[in-house]
Amino acid sequence: MSYCQSGLANGGELNMADRQQRKQRVEKELHEYAIASAYLFFCFTAILFYKSAVLGAAGFSAVPLGFAAAKALILGKFLLIGEAAGVGTRLESRNLLQYTLRKTVLLFLLLIALTVVEEMLVGWYHGRSVADTIEEHQWPSAMEIIANSLLMLLVLLPYVAVKELSRALGPGVLRRLWLSPSARPAAGKSQEKKREDARS
Numbered sequence: 001m002s003y004c005q006s007g008l009a010n011g012g013e014l015n016m017a018d019r020q021q022r023k024q025r026v027e028k029e030l031h032e033y034a035i036a037s038a039y040l041f042f043c044f045t046a047i048l049f050y051k052s053a054v055l056g057a058a059g060f061s062a063v064p065l066g067f068a069a070a071k072a073l074i075l076g077k078f079l080l081i082g083e084a085a086g087v088g089t090r091l092e093s094r095n096l097l098q099y100t101l102r103k104t105v106l107l108f109l110l111l112i113a114l115t116v117v118e119e120m121l122v123g124w125y126h127g128r129s130v131a132d133t134i135e136e137h138q139w140p141s142a143m144e145i146i147a148n149s150l151l152m153l154l155v156l157l158p159y160v161a162v163k164e165l166s167r168a169l170g171p172g173v174l175r176r177l178w179l180s181p182s183a184r185p186a187a188g189k190s191q192e193k194k195r196e197d198a199r200s
Helices: 003-058 065-085 096-125 130-136 142-169 173-179 183-199
Strands: none
Touching: 003 065, 003 142, 065 096, 096 142, 142 173
């Protein structure tokens, strides 16, 4: 085989490997996006059902699941943007708990900022100025803002905690711990062995 043919073969192998890596990266991002959106949709739906139950006495019984789905898809996309941008990765924390709490707050602030930017862009697309968009927006009361912020932080905290714990343990370790049928019996056996050792 000549030098040119060898170079073309190596170049073809590199291109194939590069395409494979990009395909795997896209599949991973889509998988993470699906998980994040599904988790947010579940949480938002639960909150909407609770609000519907509370407001049911006043005659408001509709549950806007379409709104929950759209919100989950949008915020899921924003979460992936935050992960890709490395939000919180430069933080110096003493332990995983502190790092998780700080990253949760930073992601929460990022979601707020991106949501505001999105609203401005939608208003601009429809020919409205920034001032008109702000004026037309129905701003909630201070108590509603605080309540919604706390709810969103509580929604984000488990998501970030599980992701960071999984990253700290290593690829696939947390999933095996949760799904392995031998994990629970092994723990039970170790407890029984401790009791036997204590008796003897």
